[in-house]
Amino acid sequence: MSDARPISSLDWRGVDAPPGPELLLRRASVLDPRAGIDAVHDVVIRDGRITGLAEPGTVENGGAESIDAEGMRVFPAFFDPHVHLRTPGDEGAEDIETGSRAAAAGGYCGVLAVANTKPPVDGAADVLALREQARAEASVPVGFFACITRGMGGEELTEMADLAAAGAAGLTDDGLPVRSARVLRRALRYQRLAGLQIALHEEDPELSADGAMHEGTVSAALGLAGIPSVSESTMIARDAALARHEEARIHVLHLSARGSVEAVAAAKEAGVRITCEATPHHLALTDEEVRTLDSAFKMNPPLRSEDDREALIDGLRAGTIDCVATDHAPHPPERKEVPFEQAAMGVIGLETAFAVLHTELVVPGRLGLDVLVDRMSAGASAFDLELPSVAPGSEANLVLVDPDAAWEAGAQGWESRSENSCFTGRELRGRVLMTVVGGRVAYRQRQFAMGVA
């Protein structure tokens, strides 16, 4: 494993730009569970770094922008290791500019874009082109995955070492599983040379077949072909065994089922180098939402049972699930305004992730705020990136949140080019007001921006 590098060294508009002007957040309630910080401070940001956490009200405003953050929370900014930016090939759904803006609006200081684009990102030239585009367009640092197999065909390995040299952030065939155990085994062995983390979409296509939703009571009532939980958990067990055998490391994408959490827990117990993620929608919703056959609730893996959701929440709390990832998957209306079985799979998630989990898990007392704050950015370390921190001396990657703000998801539109959220119309509590990346303000919420002007 290579040494962790700063998130701001990923590609974005700020990568070669001078750090932003000095910034002062007065009387903010700062929470950074990894650094053991939970107190009210004046936060001083200078030259792209957090230079001080002072006693509240003690820092003089020496020409810096000063924000009254009384009653607001400051956390390490979030990091999402799993988003679809749809570039190249499907820019009508999302592009790097709109997707990274959505990330900034959600409080993210960095995202990793998966590689199932059109065409898929499977050569060094593809990676270099995307990196250059991100330096021109991205509001927050963006890393780019490349494929594990050429054209995501599942048969031939990509030039993994060359991709690493070109600056790929990791390898994944997300959207599809690596069906062949033989091919995956070779990729894992080759990781000794290439070094890159391998992120796996776990699904046995023999079992999920033409399924459109979770297999259970609701699919039985609707007559929809089901995707059983075991289609995911059996593949995780297989791939954890392969990783163990090859002494490789893997990251499991979007866990959805109890059996999957158990498979990861068993692998971790056995010492396998395995990390994994869960999405806000799997942590907040169940297959009951599909009863209305609303295609807004169609995604892969599917929303599962309440028992599965409980297992995901417990797994997130216990640390079996390392981090939250959105699997932000934009689609234009014409791919969703069709019968459920024909609709595209996927939902956008960057702009609502924190608020949804805060509302559904933290406010009702299901999960500690400190745990959520940790899991919202912990994915960075699985990809050899420094974890965001608000401890003095850290790169200034932080998010300012109004924990009590009530708002309706989607009521003021979206920064994303697509609107396929499964939370549209939902009342949420807790809102990102400002996102700071490498000391520069990447996002200000509209009313909040007006308030300080």
Next chain:
Amino acid sequence: MTAIRHLLTVEQLERPDVERILERAESFAEVGRRDIKKVPALRGRTIVNLFYESSTRTSASFELAAKRLSADVVSVKASGSSIEKGESLKDTVQTLSAYGPEAIVIRSPYAGAAELVTRWTDAAVVNAGDGKHEHPSQALLDVYTLRRRIGALDGRSIWIVGDVLHSRVARSCALAFRMMGARVTVCGPPTLIPPGVEDALGCEVAYRLDDLGGADVVYALRMQRERMSESFVPSLREYTLHYQIDARRLGPRQLLMHPGPVNRGVELAAEVIDGPSSLIATQVESGLVVRMAILYELLAGGERPRGGRARGPDAELPAPTPIGEPA
């Protein structure tokens, strides 16, 4: 009188809705015995039949039902239409709605298609089968058929036998029979019974016909030959051995139903299809009057629907305030 606006699922219906529709069907039964089999109930109304799947009896009976009520009918089939050229359901519905139909009857291979159509038109919508989800007019005609033969269904035991997994008829019928007070058991190969079906439909599950003797009614489902190659069942032979309804399994006081078309010699043996216990032919007859009653319920049963323009932003413009009057 309140009438339902659309017929999308059995699940949306209340028992009084079913009673009202079936009473109306009784009154239409008499029309079929007249020399001129027609009433003017829906004269001047337009009904579009939009069929994305091939169908004989459902499309024919909806068309004939509309004609007997003196409505104007346009039937659109997927083949030979703009649907074949890749037009989306939304665009097709909005285009057809521009002709102002009062009702759209839709058959689709996809669950939820009929409900979606209601979002794109002001017309009343009838679900004539959506994927493997529901087929409410079939369930209503089956309840009608049974009640004509045996009276109330309260306390009766009905077994639905066969490929429940792929059957919209099984889902709608189980819900309808239960609503009318019957006890429902679904029976079939374990691979063709969806996990969770007990809770989903409120029925019992059996994997063998051993206890079929307790049933008042045996409702057999169509067994498609593709299921063998998809390894749901090992062979036709093994299926018929375990699940075929024949004279040996069907008792003299048990009634037999089937939604059609029948695979003779597969789910049913020839001797029971045409036997005295068989209601299969009656089901087809009932289909016509029940579908007349459904169209009447939606188009003339309550307030007159507005007529089916495509939904647009100008659909609900307020009347202008006359000049000189206080606004």
